[in-house]
Each structure stands twice: as structure tokens, then as C-alpha cells.
Amino acid sequence: MRRSAFLLLLAALAVGLVLALAVGPYPLTLADVWHAAARALGAEAGAPTSGEIVFGRVRLPRVCAGMLVGAALAGAGATYQTLFRNPLVSPDILGVAAGAGLGAVAGILMSLPVAGIQALAFAGGLVTVALVYLIAAALRGHDHTLVLVLGGVVVGALAGACISLVKILADPYDQLPAITFWLLGSLAGVKLADLAVAAPLVVAGLVPLVLYRWRIGVLSLGDDEARALGVDVVRLRGGVIAAATLMTASVVAISGVIGWVGLMIPHIARMLVGPNFARLLPAAMLLGASFMLIVDTVARSIARVETPLGILTAVLGAPFFLWLLARGRKTWG
Amino acid sequence: MHRQLLRCSIALAVVGLLSSGLAAREIADATGRRVTVPDSVARGMAAGPTAAVVLYVLAPEKMVGWPSAPRPNEREFLLPAARDLPEFGRLTGRGDTANVEVVLKAHPDLIFDFGSVSPTFASLASRVQEQTGIPYLLIDGRLDRTPGSIRQLGEALGVSSRAEAIARYVEDTEQLIDARLKDVPAAARRRVYLAREPNGLETGLTGSINTEIIERAGGVNVAERGSARGGIANVSIEQVLAWAPDTIITWDPHFFESYASDPVWAAVPAVRAKRVFLAPRLPFGWIDAPPSINRVIGLRWIAGLLYPDKFPEDIRAAARDFIKLFYQADVTDQQLDRILAGAQPGGRGR
Numbered sequence: 001m002r003r004s005a006f007l008l009l010l011a012a013l014a015v016g017l018v019l020a021l022a023v024g025p026y027p028l029t030l031a032d033v034w035h036a037a038a039r040a041l042g043a044e045a046g047a048p049t050s051g052e053i054v055f056g057r058v059r060l061p062r063v064c065a066g067m068l069v070g071a072a073l074a075g076a077g078a079t080y081q082t083l084f085r086n087p088l089v090s091p092d093i094l095g096v097a098a099g100a101g102l103g104a105v106a107g108i109l110m111s112l113p114v115a116g117i118q119a120l121a122f123a124g125g126l127v128t129v130a131l132v133y134l135i136a137a138a139l140r141g142h143d144h145t146l147v148l149v150l151g152g153v154v155v156g157a158l159a160g161a162c163i164s165l166v167k168i169l170a171d172p173y174d175q176l177p178a179i180t181f182w183l184l185g186s187l188a189g190v191k192l193a194d195l196a197v198a199a200p201l202v203v204a205g206l207v208p209l210v211l212y213r214w215r216i217g218v219l220s221l222g223d224d225e226a227r228a229l230g231v232d233v234v235r236l237r238g239g240v241i242a243a244a245t246l247m248t249a250s251v252v253a254i255s256g257v258i259g260w261v262g263l264m265i266p267h268i269a270r271m272l273v274g275p276n277f278a279r280l281l282p283a284a285m286l287l288g289a290s291f292m293l294i295v296d297t298v299a300r301s302i303a304r305v306e307t308p309l310g311i312l313t314a315v316l317g318a319p320f321f322l323w324l325l326a327r328g329r330k331t332w333g
Numbered sequence: 334m335h336r337q338l339l340r341c342s343i344a345l346a347v348v349g350l351l352s353s354g355l356a357a358r359e360i361a362d363a364t365g366r367r368v369t370v371p372d373s374v375a376r377g378m379a380a381g382p383t384a385a386v387v388l389y390v391l392a393p394e395k396m397v398g399w400p401s402a403p404r405p406n407e408r409e410f411l412l413p414a415a416r417d418l419p420e421f422g423r424l425t426g427r428g429d430t431a432n433v434e435v436v437l438k439a440h441p442d443l444i445f446d447f448g449s450v451s452p453t454f455a456s457l458a459s460r461v462q463e464q465t466g467i468p469y470l471l472i473d474g475r476l477d478r479t480p481g482s483i484r485q486l487g488e489a490l491g492v493s494s495r496a497e498a499i500a501r502y503v504e505d506t507e508q509l510i511d512a513r514l515k516d517v518p519a520a521a522r523r524r525v526y527l528a529r530e531p532n533g534l535e536t537g538l539t540g541s542i543n544t545e546i547i548e549r550a551g552g553v554n555v556a557e558r559g560s561a562r563g564g565i566a567n568v569s570i571e572q573v574l575a576w577a578p579d580t581i582i583t584w585d586p587h588f589f590e591s592y593a594s595d596p597v598w599a600a601v602p603a604v605r606a607k608r609v610f611l612a613p614r615l616p617f618g619w620i621d622a623p624p625s626i627n628r629v630i631g632l633r634w635i636a637g638l639l640y641p642d643k644f645p646e647d648i649r650a651a652a653r654d655f656i657k658l659f660y661q662a663d664v665t666d667q668q669l670d671r672i673l674a675g676a677q678p679g680g681r682g683r
Contacts, residue, residue, distance in 0.1 A: 048600070178530050
């Protein structure tokens with residue numbers, strides 16, 4: 001059953017990949033793909049054709065970015081949900097999206113180039129979560145998890161207020177639309193160079209999660225039980241938060257804020273493979289990658305202009321998620 | 334009976350006295366609201382940035398402040414008396430940054446906005462007018478209505494002859510463009526993409542206020558609106574390649590500096606043909622920001638870029654005349670170089 005679930009997920013990803021590569025506003029032929037591949041291997045000389053450029057430098061990076069973003073958000077969501085033993089937790093719980101949003105919006109306000117906006121978004125996400133963690137560490141004598149979540153809510157609300165302030169200060173003709181689009185997420189402008197920075201960071205966050213997958217699973221039993229089994233709860237939790245935050249902040253910096261994926265995909269993955277973190281993490285990441293591929297293909301195909309991903313993930317995701325819930329299988333615990 | 338007659342005549346006399354004492358007239362604004370405006374307006378107030386440009390052009394001496402103060406690089410082109418006026422914020426009736434008490438303290442005789450005349454804005458204007466007791470006119474800011482709107486406003490502000498000169502200039506510019514472009518067939522029209530943002534992937538759809546100038550100057554905006562409402566949209570570079578524009582006009586200095594080193598943009602026909610231009614934004618934007626009468630020079634500039642054989646005249650001379658007439662400033666050659674950096678064919682500016 002579980003093996004077949006993984007085969008199903010892999011097949012879905014493969015189908016999504018081919019579909020995403022094939023569909024888009026610029027019509028591509030197999031020859032374009034062939035030439036782009038030959039050039040990558042150094043077997044092609046001369047000036048590249050437009051179709052080849054679209055395939056190699058536009059569609060392929062975008063499809064890779066979609067998989068990376070979907071996998072990272074869903075993986076981080078699964079991690080946080082396990083860590084906090086709460087199915088309503090998403091990667092934004094500790095304020096990473098709000099912080100990244102504030103960083104990016106500040107970058108837009110200062111008219112920074114794209115790389116500067118991305119760097120500020122990344123830094124904003126990390127700093128916000130670090131702040132939340134420090135607040136929680138400073139408030140001893142309370143339930144650590146509860147203080148973390150409340151700290152995330154408070155700092156996230158503060159960041160949200162600052163974003164609103166920046167919107168008032170921004171140039172209404174120039175910067176305000178850019179801010180709105182950024183806060184709704186898009187993969188339209190992603191380049192290979194962005195991926196080359198973001199992908200290693202995501203992997204760097206993922207490696208500890210994979211290495212410590214069993215201990216993270218033990219955390220879901222509750223702090224006392226985990227301690228009884230010899231796990232250093234506080235240190236492990238700190239490390240896991242850092243890893244999941246790194247994954248989230250890296251992708252949010254290149255894609256903007258994309259909601260829903262980190263909340264919904266881990267649920268669906270749990271329905272497929274159960275709550276065991278060692279299986280949940282890869283299932284959620286595979287599913288997240290497929291889902292984002294499909295959503296992004298829709299985003300660039302339904303109109304000539306880009307539809308923000310945050311809108312599509314909610315419009316496509318919410319009804320599907322409700323339908324799954326209505327089927328009424330008890331899936332938590 | 335006699336007493337009643339007496340009362341009536343006294344009432345009539347009082348009304349007559351009052352109306353002659355206040356010396357006011359009634360003006361119908363673009364939404365059909367009838368607004369009573371004092372005969373002599375000494376202090377005018379612009380409700381938003383578009384109106385501020387119009388007010389500055391028509392009657393800088395009557396300004397009481399700016400919705401947003403001129404930026405440092407704009408100040409050198411503006412009259413000293415006007416550029417140092419205080420900042421009030423926007424005043425439209427909802428989501429304002431202007432404080433009504435501060436506005437009242439400035440004692441304007443007339444408030445006006447220049448732009449959208451939708452029922453929402455009309456009702457918001459009425460609310461502000463009821464609240465403050467200051468007449469509030471809504472003037473149609475659409476490009477094709479501009480000459481009429483300017484004349485109407487000139488009358489309200491008591492600067493009719495100045496308004497006439499400005500309105501004439503707008504009409505002459507539009508007639509010049511129509512006359513010279515009338516025999517350019519649809520197939521020979523330039524296909525233009527407006528690139529906004531540092532990545533160049535934000536644009537205005539056809540019919541949007543952001544690309545209005547490009548379309549009016551004879552360019553075909555490649556970003557067709559389709560079923561969507563005209564406005565700002567994000568697009569993918571794939572879509573730009575599929576549109577294959579032969580001219581790109583950008584709004585963003587970062588994009589203007591970076592596109593040439595990007596191999597994907599290099600595949601766009603406009604980039605290959607070295608037809609990417611940076612829209613001037615001094616002293617106010619030439620194609621947008623704010624979408625007001627500052628854009629009139631943008632018409633001449635874009636028409637010249639797109640159809641150089643139809644417009645052989647030097648844009649520098651036209652820009653100099655425009656800035657002199659509209660902003661009452663004499664620009665030096667160095668200032669013109671700065672204004673037009675990146676805006677002319679041959680050489681990429683900086």
C-alpha cells in the first residue's frame with residue numbers, strides 16, 4: 001500500500017513535469033528541446049533560436065523552480081506540523097512569510113534590483129523566525145511550544161503592519177502593484193541563477209531533517225515522551241525550526257509568498273502514507289512538487305498575463321481539501 | 334394679503350443681496366454634480382498627484398500645497414515659490430493620507446481632483462464637500478477629454494487665458510500626430526512592450542492608463558487586454574518572446590541597465606534591434622506617474638521614437654518648449670541631457 005502510494009506520487013510528478021514543460025504561451029517543438037539539450041552537452045554551436053532559449057532558459061528553470069518551491073514549502077509544512085503536533089500549522093506559523101514579505105516590500109520601496117529584493121526577503125524571513133525563537137527562549141517558565149506559536153503570531157502581525165505602512169509610503173503608480181504581486185507569489189521571473197542559489201540552501205535545510213527523521217518523529221509523541229526516549233528536545237526543536245525556516249525562506253525569496261501549499265499538501269500526504277515523519281516528509285515533498293507544477297502551468301496558461309500563484313493555490317486547493325476532509329477518514333495521530 | 338406680499342418681497346430682496354454679496358457661480362463638474370464655486374479663487378487645492386500637476390501648470394501661484402511633495406531631483410525644474418509648499422497627502426474621501434483638519438487650516442477656496450469620474454469618486458467628493466464646506470470639483474482626466482477639462486478648470490480657477498494656451502498645445506500635439514500618422518497602415522505600426530519593474534515583467538494592458546500615451550502616439554501595445562480589465566499585469570518572459578515586440582519602453586532604470594546582459598531578453602526582437610528606451614521622468618513622468626497632463630510631451634517623444642521619418646524634428650527642442658510652457662522653467666543643455674538619458678535612439682544613454 002505504502003510502496004504503491006510512493007509509486008503513484010512519482011508517476012504524478014512525472015506526468016506533471018512533462019505537462020509543465022510542454023504547456024505555455026510560447027509554442028515549443030521537440031526540435032527546440034533537442035537543440036537545447038545538445039547545446040547543454042556542448043554539441044551545438046551558433047546562435048540559439050528563440051524556441052531553444054524559451055525551453056532552456058525560461059521554461060526549464062521555471063519548472064525546476066516550481067518543483068523546488070512546492071517541495072520545500074510542503075516539506076517545511078510537514079515538519080512544522082509534526083513538530084507542533086498540530087494539523088493547522090503552516091510554514092508561516094513562526095512568521096517566516098510575513099518577515100520575507102516585509103523584506104521584499106522594503107526592497108521594492110528602496111527600488112533595489114531583483115537580487116537585492118530577493119536577498120532582503122531571505123534575510124527578513126530568517127531574522128523574523130530568529131526573533132520569535134529568541135522571544136520564546138527569553139520567556140522561560142511557559143510552555144515552550146505555546147510561546148513559540150504566540151511569538152510567531154505577534155511578530156507576524158507586526159511585520160504585517162509594517163508591510164501596510166510601506167504600502168502607504170510606496171509610489172502608487174510604480175511600486176504598489178509590484179508589492180501586491182510579490183505578496184501573492186509568482187514564478188514568472190525565475191532564472192537559473194536564482195535556482196543555483198536557492199536549491200543548495202533548500203538542500204542544506206533538508207539534510208538535517210532527513211538525518212534526524214526518526215527523532216523528529218519521536219517529537220510528535222510529546223516533549224516528555226521524547227525526553228524519556230533520550231532526545232534532547234530543546235536542541236532538536238531549535239535545529240529543526242532552523243532547517244525548516246531555511247527551506248521556506250530560500251524559496252519564498254525567489255517565488256514570493258505562496259499560501260496554502262504548506263498547510264494542505266502535508267495533510268494529503270498524511271492521508272496517503274500516514275503520520276510517520278520518515279514517510280510523511282518525502283511524500284509531502286513529492287506531492288508539493290507535483291501540485292506546484294500543475295498550479296504554475298495553469299498560472300501561465302489560462303490568460304496571457306500571469307495569474308498570481310497565491311490566488312490559484314487557494315482557488316484550486318481549498319475545494320479539493322474540503323472534499324478530502326468530507327470523505328471523512330481520521331488521519332491525524 | 335398685503336403682509337404676505339411684503340414678506341415675499343423682503344425674502345426675495347434678502348436672497349438677492351446674499352447671492353450678490355457672495356459672488357459665486359455654479360459649475361457642473363464632469364460627473365454632473367453642480368458645485369457652487371466662488372467667483373475669485375485665490376487658493377486652490379489638488380486632491381491627488383494628477384490634479385497637482387494640472388494645478389501647478391495652470392496656476393502655481395494659487396497652490397496651497399502638494400499631495401506629495403516634489404522629490405529632490407524634480408525640485409530644480411519647479412518654481413521656488415511652489416516647490417517649497419507643504420505636503421498634505423491625498424484627499425479623495427476614503428483611505429486618505431490627508432487630514433481634513435490640516436486641509437481646512439490651509440483655507441482653500443476650491444478643491445479639485447483630476448482623473449476618474451466614476452460614481453464612487455463622485456459620492457466621495459460630495460462627502461468631502463459636505464464635511465468641509467469647500468467646493469470640490471471632479472475633472473475628467475482621460476486623455477481625449479484633456480483640452481476641455483483644462484478649459485473648464487481654467488475658468489473655475491480664473492485663469493482662462495493660461496488654460497487656453499495649455500489646451501491649445503495639447504490639441505496641436507494631438508492633431509500633429511494624427512495628421513502625420515494617418516497614412517501609416519496598421520501593418521506598419523510599431524509593436525511596443527512597456528516594461529516596468531527591475532525584471533521588466535510588469536506591463537500595462539491595452540487601454541490601461543499606464544500605456545494610454547503609447548497607444549495614442551501610434552504604437553500597438555502588444556499586451557492585449559483580452560477579457561481582462563485594463564490595468565497593470567505581470568507577464569512571463571515567454572509571453573514577451575511570443576509577443577515579439579519591436580520596441581520596448583521601460584520605466585525602470587534597473588531594468589534598463591540589466592536587460593542587455595540577459596541572454597533571454599537578448600532574444601526579444603526589440604533588444605536585438607537595439608530599440609529599448611528609458612522613459613524620462615523629469616520633472617514629472619513622460620508617459621505615466623502621475624497620469625496627468627505631464628504626459629503630453631510623452632506623445633511627441635514616443636511618436637518620434639516609433640516613426641522617426643514622420644517626426645524628423647529634434648525632441649530636445651520640443652522638450653524645451655514644453656517645459657517652458659507648462660512648468661515655466663528654462664532648461665539648460667546639461668539638464669536636457671539628464672532628462673533624456675536613454676530616451677533617444679543610438680547609444681544606450683549611460
